[in-house]
Amino acid sequence: MNKKIGIVMAALMMAALVMPAVMAADVTYTASVLGGQNTAITSSDGAFGSIIQGNSKSIASSVVLSNTGDATAVVTASSVGLTGPGTTMTNLVLTKDSTNYAVVPSVALANLVNGYTATYGATLTVPALQTAGSYSGTVALVFANI
Amino acid sequence: MRIILILLLTILFITPPALSLGMSDYGFGQVEQGQTYYATIPVFQSALDFENDFTIETGGELSGWFKVMPVNFSLGKGESQMLNVTLTVPGDAKLGDYNGTIKAVGHRPVPQGGNQTGGAMVGYTVATLSKIRASVVKPGSKEIVAIENIVTPGRVSPGEIAGFSAVIRNTGNVPTTAILTLTIQQGSGKIADVPSAPMELALGEKKEVELFWKPAAEGSYKAVLTASYGGKTTNSEPVSIDVGRSVPGVQAIAVIMLILAAALFRRKL
Numbered sequence: 001m002n003k004k005i006g007i008v009m010a011a012l013m014m015a016a017l018v019m020p021a022v023m024a025a026d027v028t029y030t031a032s033v034l035g036g037q038n039t040a041i042t043s044s045d046g047a048f049g050s051i052i053q054g055n056s057k058s059i060a061s062s063v064v065l066s067n068t069g070d071a072t073a074v075v076t077a078s079s080v081g082l083t084g085p086g087t088t089m090t091n092l093v094l095t096k097d098s099t100n101y102a103v104v105p106s107v108a109l110a111n112l113v114n115g116y117t118a119t120y121g122a123t124l125t126v127p128a129l130q131t132a133g134s135y136s137g138t139v140a141l142v143f144a145n146i
Numbered sequence: 147m148r149i150i151l152i153l154l155l156t157i158l159f160i161t162p163p164a165l166s167l168g169m170s171d172y173g174f175g176q177v178e179q180g181q182t183y184y185a186t187i188p189v190f191q192s193a194l195d196f197e198n199d200f201t202i203e204t205g206g207e208l209s210g211w212f213k214v215m216p217v218n219f220s221l222g223k224g225e226s227q228m229l230n231v232t233l234t235v236p237g238d239a240k241l242g243d244y245n246g247t248i249k250a251v252g253h254r255p256v257p258q259g260g261n262q263t264g265g266a267m268v269g270y271t272v273a274t275l276s277k278i279r280a281s282v283v284k285p286g287s288k289e290i291v292a293i294e295n296i297v298t299p300g301r302v303s304p305g306e307i308a309g310f311s312a313v314i315r316n317t318g319n320v321p322t323t324a325i326l327t328l329t330i331q332q333g334s335g336k337i338a339d340v341p342s343a344p345m346e347l348a349l350g351e352k353k354e355v356e357l358f359w360k361p362a363a364e365g366s367y368k369a370v371l372t373a374s375y376g377g378k379t380t381n382s383e384p385v386s387i388d389v390g391r392s393v394p395g396v397q398a399i400a401v402i403m404l405i406l407a408a409a410l411f412r413r414k415l
Binding site: 007010012035036038039040041044046048049050051057062063065068069079082084092119122124125126134135136138139140141142143144145 | 167168170171190200244249251255256257265266267268269271272273274275276277280313336404407411
């Protein structure tokens with residue numbers, strides 16, 4: 001009787017050893033991922049509103065950049081200025097960490113290391129004799145791999 | 147612990163990567179005078195981005211030698227566009243290294259925050275730039291990449307990630323840069339393309355590459371590995387992949403052993 005039980009138990013144990021090996025097989029995963037910078041503008045605010053002639057106005061957080069890639073991004077900014085009823089206004093400056101970047105006609109901004117975010121303020125200076133009215137313009141940001 | 151690790155890895159691979167606006171650089175490697183070469187370069191946006199319309203601009207020494215299609219395209223959040231690049235090297239091109247750029251310029255301004263109205267307004271637009279390189283060599287240079295030691299899963303379950311590995315080897319007589327692409331087909335239709343990162347191969351050098359595909363549905367598929375280098379390609383033989391639930395042979399053995407044990411016990415009684 002004990003011998004019979006032993007044979008059955010041995011068979012059951014062998015079966016039990018086999019099944020967990022199927023249900024819990026180790027699998028090794030690796031990945032081949034495309035490298036490079038991946039930068040987005042996560043927020044922007046370029047609305048200066050009304051500015052008196054001869055004065056400046058700033059936006060503390062005008063554009064926020066985030067690089068979620070695996071390489072540093074080289075960032076350049078360019079603009080022709082703000083156009084409107086009068087002369088094109090070209091005194092537009094982006095500021096980060098007390099460094100000013102005059103974007104007209106173009107400027108290299110600080111490199112953005114992957115995994116980091118950069119916040120730039122913007123300051124527009126209106127000439128003393130600037131014609132009154134609404135002005136608008138565009139700053140083009142270009143992201144490239146370092 | 148093992149289950150947690152597998153779940154974490156699965157999340158990493160099935161969750162769309164948090165990519166933002168970007169474009170890969172590309173090196174054509176050594177190109178011969180008078181020859182034409184082809185490449186594909188992806189432009190991609192993430193869920194952080196916004197719907198945008200893009201135009202391609204080229205620049206640099208190579209700009210007169212290559213064409214990019216499409217020139218105009220639109221991308222939504224999380225979308226990507228493959229650019230087809232054709233490089234035609236003039237027959238009288240001077241030997242040496244050349245550089246160029248391909249820039250995808252977005253036309254729509256970034257959606258604005260702020261609460262000021264009227265007055266002066268500045269909008270931001272985005273663009274991304276890819277650096278292109280090529281080295282002009284004399285005709286007779288041979289760029290050849292062989293695909294060796296292909297390992298495929300054979301059979302996977304739905305939702306399981308299938309891993310493919312291969313060794314690529316530079317068997318030519320000049321250094322080269324290669325991309326290995328896994329193409330999954332079902333019948334006459336293409337299901338997926340999974341590219342690797344560009345890999346530089348010195349003379350005789352070999353590198354192992356692993357690529358992964360997550361099947362969405364059960365069925366029988368074919369997989370082909372393609373090495374792209376210097377405008378040329380090397381294809382592997384197609385291999386079959388079956389996706390479906392089944393009772394593996396090992397599980398069947400366990401069931402048979404249980405039956406035998408029960409039969410033996412009953413006989414002895």
